[in-house]
Amino acid sequence: MADLSSxxxxxxxxxxxxxxxxxxxxxxxxxVRAFEAGWGGVVWKTLGxxxxxxxxxxxxxxxxxxxxxxxxxxxxxxxxxxxxxxxLKEIERVKKNWPDRAMVVSLMVPCExxxxxxxxxxxxxxxxxxxxxxxxxxxxxxxxxMGSAVGQVPxxxxxxxxxxxxxxxxxxxxxxxxxxxxxxxxxxxxxxGGADGVSLINTINSITAVNLDIMAPEPVVNGKGAHGGYCxxxxxxxxxxxxxxxxxxxxxxxxxxSGIGGVETWRDAAEFIALGAGTVQVCTxxxxxxxxxxxxxxxxxxxxxxxxxxxxIDDFRGAASKNFxxxxxxxxxxxxKALINQDLCIxxxxxxxxxxxxxxxxxxxxxxxxxxxxxxxxxECVGCNLCMHVCPVEDCITMEEVQHDKPYMTWLEDxxxxxxxxxx
Amino acid sequence: MTxxxxxxxxxxxxxxxxxxxxxxxxxxxxxEYKENFSDLLPALDRRRAIIEADRCYFCYDAPCIEACPTxxxxxxxxxxxxxxxxxxxxxxxxxxxxxxxxxxxxxxVEELCEDACVRxxxxxxxxxxxxxxxxxxxxxMQRDDxxxxxxxxxxxxKIAVIGAGPAGMSxxxxxxxxxxxxxxxxxxxxxxxxNEYGIAAYKLPDDFAQKEIDYILSIGGIEMRYEHALGEKxxxxxxxxxxxxxxxxxxxxxxxxLGLDGEDLKGVENAVxxxxxxxxxxxxxxxxxxxxxxxxxxxxxxxxxxxxxxxLGAEDVTLVYRRGEDDMNATWHEQELAQNNGVVIxxxxxxxxxxxxxxxxxxxxxxxxQLDGSGKLTGTGDTFTLLVDTVFKAIGQHFVPSPxxxxxxxxxxxxxxxxxxxxxDRQTSLDNVWAGGDCIEGxxxxxxxxxxxxxxxxxxxxxxxx
Ligand SMILES: Cc1cc2nc3c(=O)[nH]c(=O)nc-3n(C[C@H](O)[C@H](O)[C@H](O)COP(=O)(O)OP(=O)(O)OC[C@H]3O[C@@H](n4cnc5c(N)ncnc54)[C@H](O)[C@@H]3O)c2cc1C
Ligand SMILES: Cc1cc2nc3c(=O)[nH]c(=O)nc-3n(C[C@H](O)[C@H](O)[C@H](O)COP(=O)(O)O)c2cc1C
Ligand code: SF4
Ligand code: SF4
Ligand code: SF4
Numbered sequence: 001m002a003d004l005s006s007x008x009x010x011x012x013x014x015x016x017x018x019x020x021x022x023x024x025x026x027x028x029x030x031x032v033r034a035f036e037a038g039w040g041g042v043v044w045k046t047l048g049x050x051x052x053x054x055x056x057x058x059x060x061x062x063x064x065x066x067x068x069x070x071x072x073x074x075x076x077x078x079x080x081x082x083x084x085x086x087x088l089k090e091i092e093r094v095k096k097n098w099p100d101r102a103m104v105v106s107l108m109v110p111c112e113x114x115x116x117x118x119x120x121x122x123x124x125x126x127x128x129x130x131x132x133x134x135x136x137x138x139x140x141x142x143x144x145x146m147g148s149a150v151g152q153v154p155x156x157x158x159x160x161x162x163x164x165x166x167x168x169x170x171x172x173x174x175x176x177x178x179x180x181x182x183x184x185x186x187x188x189x190x191x192x193g194g195a196d197g198v199s200l201i202n203t204i205n206s207i208t209a210v211n212l213d214i215m216a217p218e219p220v221v222n223g224k225g226a227h228g229g230y231c232x233x234x235x236x237x238x239x240x241x242x243x244x245x246x247x248x249x250x251x252x253x254x255x256x257x258s259g260i261g262g263v264e265t266w267r268d269a270a271e272f273i274a275l276g277a278g279t280v281q282v283c284t285x286x287x288x289x290x291x292x293x294x295x296x297x298x299x300x301x302x303x304x305x306x307x308x309x310x311x312x313i314d315d316f317r318g319a320a321s322k323n324f325x326x327x328x329x330x331x332x333x334x335x336x337k338a339l340i341n342q343d344l345c346i347x348x349x350x351x352x353x354x355x356x357x358x359x360x361x362x363x364x365x366x367x368x369x370x371x372x373x374x375x376x377x378x379x380e381c382v383g384c385n386l387c388m389h390v391c392p393v394e395d396c397i398t399m400e401e402v403q404h405d406k407p408y409m410t411w412l413e414d415x416x417x418x419x420x421x422x423x424x
Numbered sequence: 425m426t427x428x429x430x431x432x433x434x435x436x437x438x439x440x441x442x443x444x445x446x447x448x449x450x451x452x453x454x455x456e457y458k459e460n461f462s463d464l465l466p467a468l469d470r471r472r473a474i475i476e477a478d479r480c481y482f483c484y485d486a487p488c489i490e491a492c493p494t495x496x497x498x499x500x501x502x503x504x505x506x507x508x509x510x511x512x513x514x515x516x517x518x519x520x521x522x523x524x525x526x527x528x529x530x531x532x533v534e535e536l537c538e539d540a541c542v543r544x545x546x547x548x549x550x551x552x553x554x555x556x557x558x559x560x561x562x563x564x565m566q567r568d569d570x571x572x573x574x575x576x577x578x579x580x581x582k583i584a585v586i587g588a589g590p591a592g593m594s595x596x597x598x599x600x601x602x603x604x605x606x607x608x609x610x611x612x613x614x615x616x617x618x619n620e621y622g623i624a625a626y627k628l629p630d631d632f633a634q635k636e637i638d639y640i641l642s643i644g645g646i647e648m649r650y651e652h653a654l655g656e657k658x659x660x661x662x663x664x665x666x667x668x669x670x671x672x673x674x675x676x677x678x679x680x681x682l683g684l685d686g687e688d689l690k691g692v693e694n695a696v697x698x699x700x701x702x703x704x705x706x707x708x709x710x711x712x713x714x715x716x717x718x719x720x721x722x723x724x725x726x727x728x729x730x731x732x733x734x735x736l737g738a739e740d741v742t743l744v745y746r747r748g749e750d751d752m753n754a755t756w757h758e759q760e761l762a763q764n765n766g767v768v769i770x771x772x773x774x775x776x777x778x779x780x781x782x783x784x785x786x787x788x789x790x791x792x793x794q795l796d797g798s799g800k801l802t803g804t805g806d807t808f809t810l811l812v813d814t815v816f817k818a819i820g821q822h823f824v825p826s827p828x829x830x831x832x833x834x835x836x837x838x839x840x841x842x843x844x845x846x847x848x849d850r851q852t853s854l855d856n857v858w859a860g861g862d863c864i865e866g867x868x869x870x871x872x873x874x875x876x877x878x879x880x881x882x883x884x885x886x887x888x889x890x
Contacts, residue, residue: 066506067478346542349484365485372485392481393546 002305003312004298006040006102008278009171009196009256011129013040013102016313017269017297020260020281021046021106021132021175024291026080028090035094037291038298041102043199043281046079046134047087047123048108049115053078053140061208061218061228072234073284074208076219076226078140079108084122092126102279103127104173108134108146111156113163120168131170133160133195135186136177136202138229148202151177154189161193173258176200176242178235183242188251198246199258199281201239203229232284236262240275244324247276264293266300273313274320332414333406336383336399338362338376344396347372351387351397359386445691445784445813446715451737457708460735464529464626465555470508473559477506480551483542488553491540493867493875494521498537502556514564515572517557522597522878523590525565525636526619527871528558529627532724534757536871565639573643576603581888584609584667586654589617590870591673591861593640594877595884600645602885607667608646611653617675617861619870621700624728626735655827660835664856669884672828672844672852672859673877676821676868682720686778691785695719695729695818702732711736714813718788719743720775721818723753729816730767741767742810746774746793746801776807778815788812823863839865849883850876858884 004015018041019025019034026045034042055077063072080087095103105128109115123131134141135151142149150156157174164172174190176183178201190198205227207217217225239261246252259277263269264285272280285293310316340351340363352363352374362380366373376387388397411417452460468476480502488498497516504513517524533539533554541550564570581604585592588610596606614620616633623633641648652658654674663670679694681687691714705711713736719726722745734741743762745752748771752759762769770790777789788810791803823843828835837845837853844859846852852859860876862868 067475346545347483347487348481348542349486350481353484372487 002302002310004040004302004305006279006313008102008258009130009173011041011102011104011171012100013279014100015040015294015298015301016273016279017294018042018102018104018258018279018281019286020283021104021134022283022287023077024283024286026082028094031090031094032097034286034291034294035098035101038294039101039291041104041129041279043104043106043132044087044091044128046106046108046137047084047119048079048146049110049119050084052081052083055081056221058219058221061206063208063232063234070232070284070288072206072208072230073232073287074206074219074228074230075203076139076221076228079106079134079137084119088122088126091123091128095127095129102129104130104132106132106134106175108137108141111145111150111160116160116163117167120164120170124168124170128170130173130196131164131168132173132175132199133164134175134202135160136175136200138177138179138203138205139227148177148179151175151186151202152180154185157186157189158193161190161195165194171196173197173199175202175260177202178238178242178261179205183245184249184252187246187249187255191252191255195255197256197258197278199260200242200246201235201261203231204235204238206230231261232288233262233264236268240271243272243277244275244321247318247321248324264288266297266304269297270301270304270316271320273317275324276318276321278313278317328411330410331408332411332416333404333409335402335404337378337381337402338383338385338387339398339400340374340376340387341396341398342373344393345374346393346396347374348392349374350390350392354386354390359384363387443781445786447691447712447813448715449712450709451713452709454709456737461625461629461708463629464624467562468552468555468559473556474506474508476552476556477502479543480506481542487540487542488537488551492521492537493869493871494524494527494878495875496520496524496537496557498553501560502551502553505556505560510560510563511567511569511572513560517560518564518572520878521871521874522594522640523619523636523870523874524557525561525639526590526623526628526632527874528554528561529632530619530623531869531871532755532757535755565635570639571642573597573601575601575643575645578605579603579888581605581668582607582666583669583671583884584663585671585673586610586658586663587617587673587675587861587863588612588615588637588648588650589673589675589861589873590619591675591863591873591877592617592671593637594874595671595673595858595860595881596646596877597640597643598878598881599884600643602881604645604668604885604888606646607649609649609652609654609658611651611656611674613650615648615650617673617873621703622696622725623703623870624699624732625703626732653827655829659830660828660857661830664854668856668888670857671877671880671884672857672863673861673873674827675862676823678822678824679817680820680822682775682817682819684775684778686780686785689778689780689785690783691780691813692778692815692817695721695725695816696821698816699725699729699732702736708736713738715739716811716813717741717816718810718812718814719816719818721745721816721820722747722751723818723820724755724758725821726816726818727754727758727762727767729818730762731765733814733816734765734767742770743767744770744773744775744790746772748772773808774801774803775815776803779809785812785815788815821862841865848879850880851883856887 006016021043025042061074065071137147141147174195209218243259257277258279259272260281263280263282269280352365355363391397482499486499501513501516537553538550543550585596585608615637619633717738719730730743773790776791779787792806796802839845850860858880861873
């Protein structure tokens, strides 16, 4: 049995699975159910100044793909729409009743020191373990100068983080928006502001669909739609990259990272952790399936760690980070070729047509004794993996390494690099 | 026991036999009739259709296309279903197969397209091509813009089509789209052929065959002449003279006989005749059906009569086939369906004797069969006898050549198997006569008939525009 317990910027939790600040963490009722189900911690739905915000009706859009529901999810909700008082009382009570779980409180107030100071003072009274500064919300709140309107300006991030560090001793996480061209700039600003950790990603500006009858973006609110924040399985690749970039950036100084975006399974979580995250946060998966999914996250991660011989989260945290390099660091001499296992092949022809129409014409389509046969022409195959990805049969196409004794050679060292020719 | 006035010999080993057969109508409640003869498989709704469509891999050089006698571009239409382009999907189907709606319901897909689906090879179910096809065509039929065909410029040519079954109507429709005018002659009072008179009622409920005919005729340029039998009211030689081309699609009108004594006893019936009566019945509760039924045969007609009489309320239905399970023409799927409907299938036995009382069949004696050393079917000498109210003969049909004869002489070449000889284009030995469907060799299936009609039409068009 591996030890899944987590100590993230001093915040302890029995496992690294936290619920992200969102509807699942908006009230005591939900959070208690989540803790009963086994979640290690929560980031309470973002609190703001009273009077509370008012939400519209019709709030979520979704991307369904190939019969699969919710490949991506989007919302136009604002921060909590309940009075500050009510939230604070509930937070205090839940923390008291569930002392072993992480209780982080997400905050968003206008960009004035006074506002932050005021809310911090009140939040401290709840006994919560940490705060998360929501600089990410990309819709609605940003139009009021908060959320991603702050998160897109590194100077503001640093400034607000500094205010918070000045006015509270509680560990402070800065939640970053991905709606920016280079994630390192806001991340470095958070580091420079003294943040204890960063959490990312918040949602991505998006329109999930256009309603072609009403001629408006979904979700449609009485004939009109606004852009929303995108999340769910579809955003995981974007989140992984941003987490990985921060983890390997020397200027980010190994700042602890809470990884968010499309985490649905223990495997997703393991990937975030392998790239450097200390905890993960989950929203859409819980909203899709309910809280019970945490059981497999805990159990699956445990079993996988046992299998790999990892005793604690720290044993493999960041293990993939050193192998996350720039393109220029890759081995130009590495050579793989597609290989079709003819016994598994069901003759769908997808590999052929993909390579034939769109790539390297490296898979022949023949009829042998009336039977369809698809074979790779090694000389033409560039080892791009396309056929392997389109093949519907698991392990039917494998990429086989061509054995040779050439050394590891990067592009910088490659004689085909024009820069090298000049100097030669 | 019965008295001496009974015509046939009484088998000694039998217990007393009730004198009168139990043949009665109204064995079921109105709800039971409705349930038993409604759609065999319910239609897919949009969501289930899309989920099923997403199971299709969109194969390159897809094996399913090759397995469809009409060559429907299956991956293309299924992809269009998955994008909600139902009209486009139906267009793919109907341009290859104008009876795509009927075929979706009656094709033995387990031996055609779905058997070829690559999905079978992964310990998985094939894509449900038939049901998706139905979803697409039904979807089109519900639209106001369901007419997807337009006629080419009129050619001024006139073609006679004999037989309004799948072969004839497919030919007529294609010819009409190509700009020709068509006159369809049929011996009966309705079009559709076996879609109307033969296919099992639960496969084509709700007057589907006539709706499909209406759609086919809506293209225009097709004139229907009912009660015009070839060889009677109309003659092949006259048609050849009066029309630019002739297509013969008269199907099989002869029913094979058992060749046993007592075959003309009451209660010994042709399965196809009873099915036709069932298909035409306005009220199934008025249709009499026996209590104990024996069906002889191993094809789909045998299966169909067995299931339908069982569903009409017959108590015991026994299908007896002289060879083994794998030799049956009925697909495994059909055999399974029969068994699920409570039909008892007995293999390796052939009828020997029909025994009647008062002119009505009451018993049937079978002899067990086996293959001898040379693979020939022989009787073992052992027998058994079944009590019956009705015996249905379903041992096949044959082409009756008299309508294409004149003065006892064949006008066109007949094959050794007794069907009209044609070439690839479905052209007969007469250069202005084409033929297709069950009256030529090949699989006796609706979809094959549709393909014949289509190919013949294309060839006729080519010949006439040359
Ligand atoms: C009981 C039964 C069940 C079947 N079930 C299936 C099934 O589930 N799936 C499947 O694919 N196939 C099935 N078939 C086979 C299928 O029905 C036929 O293959 C198909 O109908 C053949 O079409 P056709 O146009 O050649 O002939 P038919 O459908 O037989 O049509 C022939 C037409 O010609 C007319 N005609 C006949 N003689 C003359 C004449 N002398 N002059 C003018 N008109 C004439 C007839 O009235 C009829 O309208 C079944 C057949 C039977 C008998
Ligand atoms: C309906 C909804 C409301 C959200 N509200 C907040 C919020 O109030 N504060 C916040 O920091 N993030 C909010 N988020 C973003 C999530 O916390 C999380 O960053 C994002 O959904 C990505 O994680 P996921 O892919 O697991 O959903 C919200 C997300 C959703 C779907
Ligand atoms: S790896 Fe790429 S180039 Fe090689 S066969 Fe596959 S698709 Fe073609
Ligand atoms: S994609 Fe896979 S299953 Fe399909 S033909 Fe190619 S190797 Fe065979
Ligand atoms: S063989 Fe099956 S999976 Fe392939 S195109 Fe046809 S229906 Fe689709």
